[in-house]
Amino acid sequence: MGRFDAVLFDAGGVLVLPDPTVLRPLLTPYGGADDTEVHRRAHYAGMANKSRQRSEEVDWTSYNTAYVGAVGVADDTIAHAASVLDHTRSAHLWRWPIPETLVALGSLARDGVPMGVVSNASGQIEEVLLRAGVCQVGAGPGVAMRVVIDSHVVGVAKPDPRIFDFALPHFAEFDPERIVYVGDSVTMDIASAGEAGLHPVLIDPYDDHPDADFERVTSVQALLDWF
Numbered sequence: 712m713g714r715f716d717a718v719l720f721d722a723g724g725v726l727v728l729p730d731p732t733v734l735r736p737l738l739t740p741y742g743g744a745d746d747t748e749v750h751r752r753a754h755y756a757g758m759a760n761k762s763r764q765r766s767e768e769v770d771w772t773s774y775n776t777a778y779v780g781a782v783g784v785a786d787d788t789i790a791h792a793a794s795v796l797d798h799t800r801s802a803h804l805w806r807w808p809i810p811e812t813l814v815a816l817g818s819l820a821r822d823g824v825p826m827g828v829v830s831n832a833s834g835q836i837e838e839v840l841l842r843a844g845v846c847q848v849g850a851g852p853g854v855a856m857r858v859v860i861d862s863h864v865v866g867v868a869k870p871d872p873r874i875f876d877f878a879l880p881h882f883a884e885f886d887p888e889r890i891v892y893v894g895d896s897v898t899m900d901i902a903s904a905g906e907a908g909l910h911p912v913l914i915d916p917y918d919d920h921p922d923a924d925f926e927r928v929t930s931v932q933a934l935l936d937w938f
């Protein structure tokens with residue numbers, strides 16, 4: 712028997728990223744690198760700064776500033792480029808599947824690991840994940856999930872742990888302590904999943920949180936050893 716019985720995923724930063732094929736040309740006029748890998752790194756730099764500043768979920772100022780800095784925008788242009796990013800990065804732009812995650816989801820599905828999604832979103836995440844070919848509830852073009860919870864739809868958002876109450880009935884045969892929740896936000900994901908009785912894990916591909924007192928993985932692929 713493995714460490715865990717099931718896994719729930721945050722969507723943003725775990726399954727999908729703000730689409731770098733849109734954000735690369737958006738930010739090149741301000742000195743941003745036209746490089747997907749640089750933009751991937753910038754997302755986690757943004758999330759780390761957002762958590763460091765203890766920003767509310769709706770306040771992305773610190774994320775935007777760190778993101779444009781990480782793609783190479785010069786200091787005297789950061790405020791303007793951050794504003795451009797803020798006006799462009801809508802909920803629907805969180806649609807670029809993380810390649811390593813797609814591979815890992817396929818492996819977890821083949822191993823029969825029960826999975827679900829719990830996301831702070833805007834009512835769009837289930838359709839975006841379907842169209843991106845990542846996953847859907849039940850059988851389909853992506854990996855089968857038992858449930859996809861969108862905070863806008865259920866009316867409760869992380870860090871309120873009650874958002875997990877909408878997912879856990881779909882995993883009722885398991886002890887919540889043996890269900891992993893993988894997220895990319897210290898402030899939104901870690902404490903709330905712990906309060907809900909789950910085992911929280913932070914996806915931290917660039918070691919932005921070396922002093923963490925909770926478990927971290929560098930990618931979703933690391934979970935494959937846990938089931």
Ligand SMILES: [Mg+2]
Nearest residue numbers: 721723724895
């Ligand atoms: Mg996230």
